[in-house]
Amino acid sequence: MRRESQESAELQIFHLLRAVTVEYGLRQAEFAARNGMHPTDVRALICLLDAERAGRDATAGMLGAQLGLNSAGTTAVIDRLERLGHIARVRDPRDRRRVLLTVEEGAKELGRAHFGPLIDGTVELLRGFGDREREAVRRFLLGVGKVLADTGDGA
Structure with a gap:
């Protein structure tokens, strides 16, 4: 009997999720290498884009x-991304003492060129799901995110 059939459906789904996250991590590493970035720089850009999409101010x-870095490490990431022209430091118009981080359009275009086919393919795949199925996928991914957050140190 094959091992796969001995695993529960839940474990099979977990292993599929792990395989997808590993593959996505490889794509992120490819993007970083092709564009002279460190993998943490890509994670930083994702954090900044997520904040922008959510309408939240992005600060150092x-x-x-979000990245789990100290002040010096965060400054190094910001400096690298700014030097590469991917982000800008801008004064907060509501409080000129505060500096906000914004992702430059060129960085968004670079990301879209690399990740666009993945995004488009995933959106197209999800369009084939019914509303209830999409909601189940959404609930599952939010739940996995919470489990990850709750087990933060890998415990």
Whole structure:
């Protein structure tokens, strides 16, 4: 009997999710290498884009907390991304003492060129699902995200 058939459906799904995350990580590493970035730089860009999509201000403190970096490490990431022309530091128009981080259009275009086919293919795949199926996928991914957050240190 094959081992796969001995695993529960839940474990099979977990292993599929792991395989997808590994493959996605490889795509991120490819993108970083092709564009002279460190993998942490790509994670930083993703954090900044997520904040922008959510309408949240992106600050160095927020970025460092999301990446799990100290102040010096966060500054190094920001400096690298700014030097590459991927982000800009801008004064907060509501509080000129505060500096916000924004992703430059060129960086978004670079990301779209690399990840666009993956995004488009995934959206197309999801369009083939019914509303209830999409909601189940959404609930599952949010739940996995919470499990990851709750087990943060790999425990």
